[in-house]
Amino acid sequence: xxxxxxxxxxxxxxxxxxxxxxxxxxxxxxxxxxxxxxxxxxxxxxxxxxxxxxxxxxxxxxxxxxxxxxxxxxxxxxxxxxxxxxxxxxxxxxxxxxxxxxxxxxxxxxxxxxxxxxxxxxxxxxxxxxxxxxxxxxxxxxxxxxxxxxxxxxxxxxxxxxxxxxxxxxxxxxxxxxxxxxxxxxxxxxxxxxxxxxxxxxxxxxxxxxxxxxxxxxxxxxxxxxxxxxxxxxxxxxxxxxxxxxxxxxxxxxxxxxxxxxxxxxxxxxxxxxxxxxxxxxxxx
Ligand SMILES: [Fe+2]
Numbered sequence: 001x002x003x004x005x006x007x008x009x010x011x012x013x014x015x016x017x018x019x020x021x022x023x024x025x026x027x028x029x030x031x032x033x034x035x036x037x038x039x040x041x042x043x044x045x046x047x048x049x050x051x052x053x054x055x056x057x058x059x060x061x062x063x064x065x066x067x068x069x070x071x072x073x074x075x076x077x078x079x080x081x082x083x084x085x086x087x088x089x090x091x092x093x094x095x096x097x098x099x100x101x102x103x104x105x106x107x108x109x110x111x112x113x114x115x116x117x118x119x120x121x122x123x124x125x126x127x128x129x130x131x132x133x134x135x136x137x138x139x140x141x142x143x144x145x146x147x148x149x150x151x152x153x154x155x156x157x158x159x160x161x162x163x164x165x166x167x168x169x170x171x172x173x174x175x176x177x178x179x180x181x182x183x184x185x186x187x188x189x190x191x192x193x194x195x196x197x198x199x200x201x202x203x204x205x206x207x208x209x210x211x212x213x214x215x216x217x218x219x220x221x222x223x224x225x226x227x228x229x230x231x232x233x234x235x236x237x238x239x240x241x242x243x244x245x246x247x248x249x250x251x252x253x254x255x256x257x258x259x260x261x262x263x264x265x266x267x268x269x270x271x272x273x274x275x276x277x278x279x280x281x282x283x284x285x
Contacts (some may be wrong), residue, residue: 008250070220073183082264084138089152097126097154099210113147118232120169123158128159163189173272175221244271260285
């Protein structure tokens with residue numbers, strides 16, 4: 001696990017306009033959280049996320065609308081590995097580093113929380129090194145029925161050429177993959193990293209000797225406020241050995257629509273996750 005030469009400092013999307021975070025973001029989170037816990041009544045969610053907006057004028061938008069920009073994409077960089085383990089906790093016994101919890105929601109453009117979104121995280125360890133031999137600090141998970149996710153990890157270390165960041169791929173069922181990175185506020189290198197985008201800043205606070213961060217993704221997809229099911233009406237299935245509701249493991253082979261696919265990541269299949277739709281899970285052979 002030797003630090004390898006980073007090569008992520010090329011031309012990325014660059015530092016975009018400071019989009020700021022409006023009340024809409026807070027309200028989206030509160031609405032989503034309210035489905036499971038009465039956070040809306042207490043304002044706890046809004047308070048937790050308000051720090052991100054400190055010093056900025058907040059628009060008094062009293063409701064969620066569909067005017068928010070989708071989460072911007074970023075370069076993948078050289079350290080992604082497919083087939084990460086299914087897990088929400090990347091911390092193992094003896095792991096060095098400051099404990100970090102990242103939580104939030106994934107929304108479609110119309111503010112509807114998206115369940116079943118694949119989130120695949122990878123990051124450097126406390127010393128700024130990526131594990132290219134194994135899967136330390138790599139893991140994927142799916143948003144729950146409220147569109148929420150939680151990741152247990154550590155604050156990633158710095159390595160030459162980059163500011164502090166966490167990589168992630170996000171993919172709603174049947175939709176394209178969003179590859180992006182999450183950033184930490186107050187990092188000196190945020191000012192010099194050509195890839196850094198303030199729209200991707202997490203809200204981070206100290207908590208119990210560690211840190212808690214929040215970030216809400218907005219995917220460029222139409223969420224279905226009715227059922228959360230794929231919007232395509234059922235048609236004659238293309239057929240094949242693939243089927244929803246099955247547990248597949250890496251290496252499994254299926255056919256679908258006349259093509260053969262190999263499973264890249266263990267998962268339970270579901271409608272909308274047909275192999276052609278989820279390149280993060282299935283590779284065509
Ligand atoms: Fe990186």
